[in-house]
Amino acid sequence: MSNIIEIVEVGPRDGFQSIGPLIPTKRKLELVDMLYDAGIRRMEATAFVSTSAVPQLADAAALLEHIAGKPDLDAQVLVPSLRHAERAIAAGATHLAFVLSVSEKHNKGNVRRSPAESVHEFGELAKLVPAGARLRLNLATAFDCPFDGAVPAAATLALLEPLVAIAPEAEFCLCDTTGRVTPDRVASLFDAARDANPTAQRWAFHGHDTYGQGVSNAVAAWNAGINVIDSSFAGLGGCPFAPGATGNVATEDLVWTFTEMGVSSGIDLPRLIAAAREAAELPGASFGGRVRDALRARTRIAA
Amino acid sequence: MSNIIEIVEVGPRDGFQSIGPLIPTKRKLELVDMLYDAGIRRMEATAFVSTSAVPQLADAAALLEHIAGKPDLDAQVLVPSLRHAERAIAAGATHLAFVLSVSEKHNKGNVRRSPAESVHEFGELAKLVPAGARLRLNLATAFDCPFDGAVPAAATLALLEPLVAIAPEAEFCLCDTTGRVTPDRVASLFDAARDANPTAQRWAFHGHDTYGQGVSNAVAAWNAGINVIDSSFAGLGGCPFAPGATGNVATEDLVWTFTEMGVSSGIDLPRLIAAAREAAELPGASFGGRVRDALRARTRIAA
Numbered sequence: 001m002s003n004i005i006e007i008v009e010v011g012p013r014d015g016f017q018s019i020g021p022l023i024p025t026k027r028k029l030e031l032v033d034m035l036y037d038a039g040i041r042r043m044e045a046t047a048f049v050s051t052s053a054v055p056q057l058a059d060a061a062a063l064l065e066h067i068a069g070k071p072d073l074d075a076q077v078l079v080p081s082l083r084h085a086e087r088a089i090a091a092g093a094t095h096l097a098f099v100l101s102v103s104e105k106h107n108k109g110n111v112r113r114s115p116a117e118s119v120h121e122f123g124e125l126a127k128l129v130p131a132g133a134r135l136r137l138n139l140a141t142a143f144d145c146p147f148d149g150a151v152p153a154a155a156t157l158a159l160l161e162p163l164v165a166i167a168p169e170a171e172f173c174l175c176d177t178t179g180r181v182t183p184d185r186v187a188s189l190f191d192a193a194r195d196a197n198p199t200a201q202r203w204a205f206h207g208h209d210t211y212g213q214g215v216s217n218a219v220a221a222w223n224a225g226i227n228v229i230d231s232s233f234a235g236l237g238g239c240p241f242a243p244g245a246t247g248n249v250a251t252e253d254l255v256w257t258f259t260e261m262g263v264s265s266g267i268d269l270p271r272l273i274a275a276a277r278e279a280a281e282l283p284g285a286s287f288g289g290r291v292r293d294a295l296r297a298r299t300r301i302a303a
Numbered sequence: 304m305s306n307i308i309e310i311v312e313v314g315p316r317d318g319f320q321s322i323g324p325l326i327p328t329k330r331k332l333e334l335v336d337m338l339y340d341a342g343i344r345r346m347e348a349t350a351f352v353s354t355s356a357v358p359q360l361a362d363a364a365a366l367l368e369h370i371a372g373k374p375d376l377d378a379q380v381l382v383p384s385l386r387h388a389e390r391a392i393a394a395g396a397t398h399l400a401f402v403l404s405v406s407e408k409h410n411k412g413n414v415r416r417s418p419a420e421s422v423h424e425f426g427e428l429a430k431l432v433p434a435g436a437r438l439r440l441n442l443a444t445a446f447d448c449p450f451d452g453a454v455p456a457a458a459t460l461a462l463l464e465p466l467v468a469i470a471p472e473a474e475f476c477l478c479d480t481t482g483r484v485t486p487d488r489v490a491s492l493f494d495a496a497r498d499a500n501p502t503a504q505r506w507a508f509h510g511h512d513t514y515g516q517g518v519s520n521a522v523a524a525w526n527a528g529i530n531v532i533d534s535s536f537a538g539l540g541g542c543p544f545a546p547g548a549t550g551n552v553a554t555e556d557l558v559w560t561f562t563e564m565g566v567s568s569g570i571d572l573p574r575l576i577a578a579a580r581e582a583a584e585l586p587g588a589s590f591g592g593r594v595r596d597a598l599r600a601r602t603r604i605a606a
Contacts, residue, residue, distance in 0.1 A: 179597070182563045183522050212512075212556040212593035216519035219486050247593075253515040260485045290515035290550075290591075294482070 005222065005258050006042060007265045008204065008230045009035055009251055011279060012063065013044040013078055015236025017056055021284040025059040029066050031279060035233065036070050038271035040251075043067070044097060044230070047078035048088040061091045068092055076136055080111045085125050089133075096129060097136040097173075098122050102156050103145035106177070110140070119162050126167040135170040137163055138206065142174040143181035143189065150180075153189050157196055164197040171202035171228065176217060179210030179247065183220030190224040204228035207249050209235060209288050214249030215257050222263070229254065234276040235288025250289025252276050308525065308561050310568045311507065311533045312338055312554055313347040314582060315366065316381055318539025320350065320359055324587040328362040332369050334582060338536065339373050341574035343554075346370070347400060347533070350381035351391040364394045371395060379439055383414045388428050392436075399432060400439040400476075401425050405459050406448035409480070413443065422465050429470040438473040440466055441509065445477040446484035446492065453483075456492050460499055467500040474505035474531065479520060482513030482550065486523030493527040507531035510552050512538060512591050517552030518560050525566070532557065537579040538591030553592025555579050 012032055016023055035043065045067050051058040060077065067075040076095035079085040085096055100118035101107035107115050122137065129135050142156045160172065174189060190203065205221035207214055207230070218229050232248035255267045273292055280287040315335055319326055338346065348370050354361040363380065370378040379398035382388040388399055403421035404410035410418045425440065432438050445459045463475065477492060493506065508524035510517055510533070521532050535551035558570045576595055583590040 180563070182560055183519075184564050209515075210593060210597045211559060212518045212553070213560065215515045216486075216522055216560075219519055219523075250515070256514060257485055257516065257519075260483070261487050288593075290513060294513045 002227055003263050004227065005263050005265050006228045007040070007251060007254060007267060008042045008044060008076070008228060009040045009233060010044040010206070010230045010248060011035070011232040011234070011236050011251070013047050013057070014230075014248055015232040015234070015279065017047065017054055018237050018286070019056060019282060019284045022056060023282060025062050027282075028059070028063060031275060032063070032067065034271070034275035034278065036073060038275055039265075039267040040272075041072055041266065042074040043076070045075040045077055047080070048084040048091070048093075049078070049080055060088075064088075064091050064093060074134070076134070078138070079125070082121050082124050082128070085128060089128060089130060094130075094132065095134040095136065096125065097138055098125055099138040099140055101140040101145075101177070102151050102159050103141040103148055105147040106141045106145050109147075115159055119159065119166075122163060123166045126170070135167055136173060136204070137167070137170050138173045138175055139163075140175045141177045143176045143185055144178045146178050153185075153192055156189065157192060160193055160197060164200045168197075168199035168201070170200075171204055172197075172200055173204035173206050173228075173230065175206040176208055176213075179208030179213060181207070181217060182213060183216045186217045186220040187224040190221060190226055194225070202228070204230065206230035208237075209247045209249045209253075214247070214288075215253055218249060218254055219257065219261075222258070233272065234279040234285070234292070236279055236285055247286070247288040250276065250291065252291045253289045256291045305530055306566050307530065308566050308568050309345060309531045310343070310554060310557060310570060311345045311347060311379070311531060312343045312536060313509070313533045313551060314338070314535040314537070314539050314554070316347040316350050316360070317533075317551055318535040318537070318582065320357055321540050321589070322359060322585060322587045325359060326585060328365050330585075331362070331366060334578060335366070335370065337574070337578035337581065339376060341578055342568075342570040343575075344375055344569065345377040346379070348378040348380055350383070351387040351394070351396075352381070352383055363391075367391075367394050367396060377437070379437070381441070382428070385424050385427050385431070388431060392431060392433060397433075397435065398437040398439065399428070400441055401428055402441040402443055404443040404448075404480070405454050405462050406444040406451055408450040409444045409448050412450075418462055422462065422469075425466060426469045429473070438470055439476060439507070440470070440473050441476045441478055442466075443478045443480045446479045446488055447481045449481050456488075456495055459492065460495060463496055463500060467503045471500075471502040471504075473503075474507055475500075475503055476507035476509050476531075476533065478509040479511055479516075482511030482516060484510070484520060485516060486519045489520045489523040490527040493524060493529055497528070505531070507533065509533035511540075512550045512552045512556075517550070517591075518556055521552060521557055522560065522564075525561070536575065537582040537588070537595070539582055539588055550589070550591040553579065553594065555594045556592045559594045
């Protein structure tokens with residue numbers, strides 16, 4: 001097993017999107033700079049979505065332009081449809097993350113399409129990706145749906161098959177949208193997905209800490225051989241279509257955990273925590289994670 | 304692997320002890336009753352300690368008397384020395400939990416003895432245990448010390464050897480006093496401890512959630528074959544001699560997790576959560592856990 005984990009910082013998209021009051025673009029760029037300076041080299045920087053549905057991300061092009069100047073930063077942008085993918089490519093995106101849900105209800109709520117329609121759209125999108133650009137597939141409700149509860153592994157595997165056939169070079173991210181999956185199922189679904197799709201070489205995990213499973217599931221994914229894991233600084237985040245599902249796992253909790261396990265993320269924890277503390281103070285932010293407070297307590301005692 | 308986990312609810316001792324303002328004994332008994340009614344059948348009910356050092360637990364005998372009347376409740380009481388063990392036995396205790404630390408500094412801070420002196424005292428205590436009573440050994444700082452950092456596995460194993468020789472019938476609980484151990488080390492230390500001590504049949508794990516490892520480490524212990532795990536309702540707890548180490552893992556988070564994994568604890572989650580919500584409102588309580596809030600969010604949405 002490699003001793004290097006790739007953390008995908010999703011705070012600037014998944015995190016900011018969950019915050020009601022508009023964050024000034026300048027403030028977003030300052031926080032992105034802090035993340036970069038802490039050593040974050042992969043980021044879901046923004047999303048190209050309907051600005052009337054998600055006004056918080058109306059400044060997607062400005063985010064993308066700012067980030068383009070940062071050496072060695074792999075900035076993915078979320079696109080829920082072909083139309084928005086075209087906007088992202090026109091704005092210079094070099095890494096597109098398409099999202100669809102295994103759950104019919106969740107996909108309809110999220111993008112107003114059936115999963116099968118979204119699979120077709122992923123096929124069209126794959127043809128559009130410019131040479132040298134990267135493609136990711138975020139498979140939402142891969143384990144559990146806020147409307148229907150547990151999603152059978154068979155349903156996720158059935159949807160993965162045509163997606164992998166379309167673009168085996170893509171990265172496939174299995175997302176625990178609700179935070180309700182437990183580590184045993186994380187491990188078993190990754191094992192099954194990789195066995196069934198040997199042509200897919202790149203896998204990732206996206207988890208939430210809503211039910212306290214954030215660190216546990218990330219470690220389970222890592223132990224199952226997954227070395228790309230999403231998280232959000234200060235645990236910002238949630239999903240507007242997954243009621244109650246607040247709280248991506250906190251990046252600082254994962255960096256702390258993996259560092260203790262001897263696994264390197266290349267991220268400087270004190271700098272990351274400085275960024276996370278500022279993020280947790282954004283007006284309207286709901287936040288999570290334990291390591292910020294634990295280290296603050298230790299610092300106080302040392303002082 | 305068995306599909307039954309035994310949760311040891313340590314809130315009435317470890318949790319209450321961490322709260323500054325004195326909790327009226329009557330209030331403690333009400334909360335203990337709620338825990339019992341939720342299906343808790345094993346509890347660290349109190350400690351027999353110096354009442355000047357820990358005034359919160361000066362009502363140990365009253366707690367013990369109240370609990371004695373509850374059918375099928377296994378109530379252990381913590382005793383840090385021979386003298387206090389004698390008090391506990393005189394008060395009718397049928398399950399004694401002795402505590403000592405692997406770390407010299409931590410043991411001196413906690414009980415003013417060297418670990419070797421505490422081992423000797425455990426030997427004396429084992430002779431005192433009345434027929435039919437049970438004995439547990441809580442091995443604090445088994446992984447990490449608040450003063451010295453990581454505790455080498457060799458040090459913990461070296462201390463375990465004479466302890467197991469004294470009372471192989473006892474239950475040996477490896478405690479992560481600081482919350483800083485990660486699941487890989489939980490698993491490997493249990494593997495090594497059991498390999499080295501085949502005569503010891505009963506093992507347990509005690510973890511904290513201070514750094515977000517609470518659920519993850521409990522699952523790691525379970526996967527390593529440990530089916531007795533300590534936790535505290537509402538995540539109450541900490542250690543007065545472990546600066547910054549607030550937050551036992553929350554019982555409701557473990558019950559939720561293991562239930563989802565198909566492992567039964569015999570505990571009714573809604574009733575447990577009702578007790579935990581009251582505990583979190585005790586004046587001066589610091590609390591943790593995620594499941595209380597996650598389920599409250601879902602209930603609100605359903606309403």
